[in-house]
Amino acid sequence: MLSLDGVSVAYRHGATALQGLSLRVDSGEVVAVLGPNGAGKTTMLRAATGLLPLYGARITRGDVLFRGRSIVRRSAKSLVSDGIAQVMEGRRLFKDLTVEENLLTGAATTAGRARRRQLVSDVMREIVPGDIDPQRIAGLLSGGQQQLVAIGRALMAQPALLVLDEPSLGLAPVALTRVREVLKRVVDTGMTMLLVEQDAALALALAQRVYVMQAGTVVFEGTPDELRSSSDLAALYLGGHMARRRKAVDQ
């Protein structure tokens, strides 16, 4: 469904952030991308969602294909209509609008008024928990509640591909559990997903395939099990706890 083929990206006021990066997301697949700070994960998502120009960056080499067509020169707005919706890092809700108004913006260009109303009630039932009042001002919600509304807003566009940048960022454990449950439910609907996530446990619980990025390129591609059994990478990206547990099992 989505492929980045040998993509290099340069920021106007920065170094080359991606260096010949290739990755793909097949239809119905959940793909997670892990990697240390500055590896280029967010830049990769910007390349996949038409947001590079907003940040003064451009693709200097390679191509990005969505459903077989190049999207390199397409605007983020037209890509939403084509079926790519994203939950950006930091949630980015309209803080002064209500939950319901935020949700409605998610389908502003993809559905008519009556259909949008129907989608709001679907999303309120399936994604946004019952304890969140649709008329509440979004900025007054907790971080975890805001994240769920952000996920719901992206789903309002009924995307073919859902892109998420660090959905766990800054969430307390209870909120994280809720976000994980909701994402699991979305995965179970067969949604195609590209997920950038520092929380390896969350990423590996959701994904069928994982990439690890370092310095703008891919250094590992495989299944979550293959990543867990790759000792160097496990130590680096899954933390000492899992590496120690593996060692104990191996002995």
Ligand SMILES: Nc1ncnc2c1ncn2[C@@H]1O[C@H](COP(=O)(O)OP(=O)(O)OP(=O)(O)O)[C@@H](O)[C@H]1O
């Ligand atoms: N707006 C920008 N202008 C200039 N350089 C940028 C900009 N955004 C990111 N970069 C640079 O691009 C490189 C990759 O950054 P990016 O944010 O894509 O990495 P990341 O893996 O998502 O990191 P993190 O996990 O910290 O979010 C870094 O060297 C960063 O400084």
